[in-house]
Each structure stands twice: as structure tokens, then as C-alpha cells.
Amino acid sequence: MESLLIENGEIVTALDQFHADIFIENGSIQAIGADLSISADRKIDAQGHYIFPGAIDAHVHLELPVMGTVSADDFETGTAAGMAGGTTTIIDFVTPDRNQSLLEALRERKKVAEKAVSDYALHMAVTWFGPQTAKEMERCVRVEGIPSFKTFLAYKETIGIGDQELIAVMKTAKALEAMVTSHCENGDLIPELQKQLIDAGKTAPKYHAQSRPSFIEGEGTHKAITFAKATGVPLYIVHVTCQEAVESLIKARTSGQTVYGETCPQYLLLDDRVYEKPDFQSAAYVMSPPIRSKGHQATLWGALKAGQIQTVATDHCPFQLHGQKDKGKDDFRKIPNGAAGIENRLALMYTYGVLEEKLTLKQFVEVNSTRPAQLFGMYPKKGAICVGADADLVIWNPDTENTISAKTCHHRCDTSIFEGFRTKGAPTWVIANGKVQWDEGNLKVEKGAGRYIPRAPGSSI
Numbered sequence: 001m002e003s004l005l006i007e008n009g010e011i012v013t014a015l016d017q018f019h020a021d022i023f024i025e026n027g028s029i030q031a032i033g034a035d036l037s038i039s040a041d042r043k044i045d046a047q048g049h050y051i052f053p054g055a056i057d058a059h060v061h062l063e064l065p066v067m068g069t070v071s072a073d074d075f076e077t078g079t080a081a082g083m084a085g086g087t088t089t090i091i092d093f094v095t096p097d098r099n100q101s102l103l104e105a106l107r108e109r110k111k112v113a114e115k116a117v118s119d120y121a122l123h124m125a126v127t128w129f130g131p132q133t134a135k136e137m138e139r140c141v142r143v144e145g146i147p148s149f150k151t152f153l154a155y156k157e158t159i160g161i162g163d164q165e166l167i168a169v170m171k172t173a174k175a176l177e178a179m180v181t182s183h184c185e186n187g188d189l190i191p192e193l194q195k196q197l198i199d200a201g202k203t204a205p206k207y208h209a210q211s212r213p214s215f216i217e218g219e220g221t222h223k224a225i226t227f228a229k230a231t232g233v234p235l236y237i238v239h240v241t242c243q244e245a246v247e248s249l250i251k252a253r254t255s256g257q258t259v260y261g262e263t264c265p266q267y268l269l270l271d272d273r274v275y276e277k278p279d280f281q282s283a284a285y286v287m288s289p290p291i292r293s294k295g296h297q298a299t300l301w302g303a304l305k306a307g308q309i310q311t312v313a314t315d316h317c318p319f320q321l322h323g324q325k326d327k328g329k330d331d332f333r334k335i336p337n338g339a340a341g342i343e344n345r346l347a348l349m350y351t352y353g354v355l356e357e358k359l360t361l362k363q364f365v366e367v368n369s370t371r372p373a374q375l376f377g378m379y380p381k382k383g384a385i386c387v388g389a390d391a392d393l394v395i396w397n398p399d400t401e402n403t404i405s406a407k408t409c410h411h412r413c414d415t416s417i418f419e420g421f422r423t424k425g426a427p428t429w430v431i432a433n434g435k436v437q438w439d440e441g442n443l444k445v446e447k448g449a450g451r452y453i454p455r456a457p458g459s460s461i
Contacts (some may be wrong), residue, residue, distance in 0.1 A: 001026060001432055002041035009395060010047030013053065014366035022051065024391040027434035031121065039326060041428065042436075044429060046395050053385050054088030054392030054432060055346055056372040058239055059262060059313035062092055063112055067336045069327070072318045072412045077117040078342060080445045081410040082316075085343035087116055088392040088432040089382055091372075093150055095125040102126070102136040106144060116450030118432055119392075121376065123181060125150040126159075129165040145452050145454020147178040147377055148236070153220045154288065156187035163227075170231040177457045178243040179375070180228065181236040184220030184245065185212060185254050185289060194270065194333055203369060205282040206275035209290035217289050218244025225259055227298045234258040239315050241267040241289045243299040250308050260375060261309040264298050265341060265348045266291060266417055268312075274417070283325040283416040286335045287315070301358045304367060310375065312349060312367045313342035318413035340411040344404055346394070347423040355424060377455035391434040400426040444449045 004024040008137030011020050021036040022029060030037065049153060062078040064071040073081065075092075082090060092113065096105035113120055126133065140146040146408055151169055152160040161169070173180045193211040197203075202210075221237055226241070226250055228235035237249060240261045252259045265285070271294035274285040285291055303309040317338025319325050353359040359367070363403045373383025381390050401422050406416040430438035437445050 002374040004431070004434065004436070005036065005038055005040035005043045005309050006046050006051065006393070006395065007043060009049050009051040011051045011385055012361050012365055014362055014370040017362065022393070024384070024434045026429070027391055029385065029387055029389050029391050032385070043394065048397070049070045049428060050398060051385065051395040052086070052360070052394040052396055053369045053383050054394055054430070055086045056089045056091070056312060056378070056383060057082060057087045057313050057316065057342055057345065057370045058091045058372040058376055059315050060090045060092050060342060061315070061317035061338065063350055064317060066094070066097050067334065069319065069324050069336055071338060072320055072324065073316070073340070075113045075120070076447050077410070077412045078316065079120065079450055080118045080443060081343040083432065083437045083445055084398070084410045084443055086346040086394040086427045086430055087153050087342055088430065089120065089378070090118060091121045091123055093123045093125050093378060096127050098128045098159070099130070100132060102133065103139060104138070108210055110452065113452070115447050117437070117445035117447060119449045120450055121378065121453040121455055122146055123148045123150045125152070125159065126169045127152070127161065129161065129168045133168070137178070138176060141176045141178050141457070145456070147176070147455055147457040148181055149178060150181045150183070152183045152187070153224060154185040154187045157191070158427060160187045166227055167231065170227055170233045174231050174233040179234045179236055179458060181238055182224040183238055184217055184224050186216045189216050190290060198331065198333070203331050204337060205286050205332050206336065208286045209272055209275050212288060212290050214242035214244050214292055214296065215283050216456070218248060221245040222248045225257065227251070229257055235243065236260045236262065238262050239264050239267070239289060240300065240309060241292050242296045245432050246299050246303045246308065250303065253308060259309070261303065262311045262313050263271070263304065263309050265345055266339065266409055268297055268300055269348060269352055270417065271297065280326065283328065284321050284323065284339060285417055286332065286337055288337045305359060305363065305444055310367065310371045312345065312400050313372070314345050316340055316342040316393050318411055320413060321415045339415070340409070340413045343409050343411055344418050347426055348418065348421065350425040351423040375458040377458040378453060391393065391431055393431040394427050395429040395431070396425060397428045398425045399425055400424070400428070402426055
């Protein structure tokens with residue numbers, strides 16, 4: 001593996017900002033300092049660039065079987081798209097079928113993930129709770145390096161769980177010092193609202209959003225927080241979209257409860273007018289929870305800046321508009337839920353967060369890299385720029401201008417929910433495990449080069 005010296009860049013972490021050189025060898029950072037006089041196989045002049053720790057996307061769904069199809073990006077194309085945008089590590093999910101062994105599903109998922117070009121970790125979804133589940137959860141934490149368990153309050157007909165199962169998962173996770181993450185929508189109310197809409201002949205994509213109003217997410221968030229309080233388990237709320245959920249989150253945190261929140265660029269930047277697009281184009285925006293009305297955005301940005309929401313992920317789960325999403329042309333309930341975003345996260349958050357002064361540069365690093373690494377047990381090997389850390393770095397040109405288009409993105413999807421968004425700031429070089437993987441516009445990834453990252457229980461912050 002070639003050694004690498006990065007010179008003249010401005011290092012930005014969640015805590016510091018300073019000029020220094022970085023020497024990389026054998027996949028890790030070996031030295032940081034001003035004017036390092038070290039010979040290296042390659043030198044990069046980062047003059048005029050920021051250097052960030054590689055971004056971590058803690059919520060993606062690659063090659064996910066769902067609703068009779070499979071999400072369009074596999075572990076190779078999805079991680080490659082992430083690398084092009086500055087994401088050097090992902091956390092995907094093991095989602096067992098109901099009554100399937102967690103460990104059997106884990107073995108299957110690891111096999112599917114072998115083609116990843118970037119490092120990856122896994123959350124374990126608990127979709128049912130049987131006699132062996134607690135023991136299997138213990139093995140996940142103690143042996144497999146998976147200390148985070150996903151629960152779905154929605155989707156009760158497939159992977160969602162009931163109250164008694166939720167309590168069992170939380171009690172077990174608490175005993176294991178693990179984190180529970182939760183998709184918070186009321187799984188009983190949604191089918192009822194869907195049926196009312198369908199019975200009234202309201203079948204178009206826009207009615208997907210109307211069947212999942214923000215108050216249903218608010219109720220689910222409050223419920224998950226209440227159960228977590230009763231069991232004492234740390235809780236992480238995924239893809240927070242609305243004011244009601246944020247209010248529950250803040251109330252719990254200010255009372256001293258260990259609860260965290262995640263949001264996504266689509267909820268910060270898009271509003272429900274996307275569901276008015278003609279000719280079934282609005283199906284591209286069908287995801288759960290759905291895009292909200294514009295008024296929720298200020299609440300999300302404010303919570304992110306105040307540290308009440310800790311991370312930004314993407315929930316990257318793309319489907320082709322033609323050939324997958326159009327299965328629901330006559331019934332919005334049959335439209336596969338999800339969209340692409342892994343490649344665009346950093347550019348969007350820099351342009352519309354940092355440059356519009358909704359986030360500081362250090363907060364940008366914190367929400368996209370450092371805090372996910374801390375919460376999910378990968379810090380400081382990842383999410384940091386320090387001697388001994390993995391050499392995962394983004395060398396960022398703040399002046400590069402682009403316009404997002406599905407035609408130029410590296411994800412495998414025929415549409416982009418951010419089509420036409422103008423961005424300022426982009427990676428010139430992306431380094432992962434000491435190798436230059438994005439090199440001035442050239443993607444130089446290797447199928448299967450990504451490593452599975454076993455994790456320790458994260459730190460409570």
C-alpha cells in the first residue's frame with residue numbers, strides 16, 4: 001500500500017480547525033503536523049481545501065428486498081456512490097423475516113455485503129421476539145460487533161412489532177448496554193387512513209403522504225421515548241421529519257433521558273409540494289415518513305444547530321421510477337418506499353447548511369461524521385483526524401460548483417429527488433483506508449475492498 005502525504009490543507013474536525021500536513025501509511029494516519037518533512041509515495045497539495053474526516057452514513061438500505069422488489073443499489077454501487085460524495089463508511093441493516101433467526105439473517109446479509117467498496121457496519125433489526133431472540137441479541141453484541149437494534153413501530157403486517165415485543169427488545173438491549181433505534185410511526189393508524197383514502201378513490205402518490213401525517217410520527221416518537229424511559233435503554237430516533245417528533249425529542253432530552261435524533265437532507269430541503277408533480281413523477285418522493293410541509297424545516301434546522309438532533313443520514317433506499325415505483329400506479333400503497341441520497345449528502349449540507357449559516361463548519365463535520373462514529377461505537381478510528389485513526393479523509397474544495405442530476409450521479413437510479421439542486425463545495429479527493437478512491441473526478445474503487453467493521457457499544461453524549 002502506497003504512503004501518502006497531504007500538504008497545505010486546512011483540517012476541520014468537530015472540535016478544531018487548523019492548517020497542517022497529514023502523513024498516511026498502512027491505511028492509517030501516522031503523523032499530523034506543520035510542514036512535515038516525510039518522504040511518501042504520493043503527495044497531494046491540498047492548498048485552498050478543507051480536510052474533513054470521512055463521512056459516515058448511519059442509515060442506508062442497499063440491496064433491500066421490499067414490497068416484491070429489491071432496492072436498486074447493491075453494496076457495490078451504493079458504496080461507490082457514497083465514496084464519490086465523501087462517505088467512506090456506511091451502516092446498513094440486517095432485517096430478518098418474521099420468525100427467521102437473527103443470526104441466520106446476519107450470515108445472509110454479510111454475504112450480500114461482500115461486494116462493498118467502502119467499510120460497512122450493520123444494525124440488527126428485531127422484527128419479532130421469540131424464545132431465542134435474547135440470546136441471539138447477546139451474540140450480536142458480544143461476538144458479532146452489533147450493539148444497535150432497529151425496531152419498527154410501522155409496517156406491522158411485515159416487520160413491525162407490537163408493544164410487548166418492543167418492551168422485550170428494549171429490556172434486552174438495556175441489559176447488553178446496547179442502543180435501540182426506532183422508526184416511529186403508529187403502525188395501526190396508517191393502514192386505517194390508507195383504507196379510507198383508497199375507499200374514496202384516492203390512489204395517486206400524493207395520498208401516500210396524506211396517509212402518514214406528521215401527528216402520527218409525533219405519536220410514534222412519543223411512544224418510543226416513553227417505552228425507552230420505562231426500560232432505561234438509550235434510544236435513537238431515525239429520520240425525524242416534523243415538529244411534533246422534535247418536540248418529544250427535546251422534552252425527553254431536557255428531562256435527562258438518553259435519546260438521540262437523526263434527520264435527512266430530504267426533510268431539511270424538500271417540502272410536500274413535490275407530491276403535486278405531474279405524470280406520476282411524484283412517486284419518486286414516496287418514502288416513509290413522507291416529505292412534510294415547509295413549516296417543519298425551520299424546526300429541524302434549529303434542532304440540528306442546537307444539538308437536539310445529533311446526526312444527518314440519508315435513508316438511502318433507491319428504486320427506479322420506471323419498472324419499480326410504477327407498480328403502484330393505481331394504488332399508492334404498492335409504491336416501493338425510498339429514494340437515493342448517499343452521494344449528495346455532504347454537498348447539500350455544506351451548501352444549504354454551512355453556506356447559509358444554519359450550521360458551522362465544525363457542526364457540519366460533527367453531524368455527518370463524528371457523532372455517528374461516537375454513537376455507534378466506531379470513534380476515534382473513524383469520525384476523527386488523529387494519529388492512529390483510519391485514513392478516511394475528504395479533501396474538500398469549497399469553490400466547486402455542481403448541479404445535481406440523476407444522469408451524473410453514481411447511484412443506480414433513474415431519478416434524483418434533488419434533481420436541479422445547485423451546490424457549492426465538493427470533494428476533490430476522497431481517501432479511504434489510505435487509498436485515494438475519488439481522484440479529481442475519477443472514481444477508483446475496488447469491488448470487495450470494504451471491510452466489515454465490528455462495533456463496541458457507543459458513548460452516551
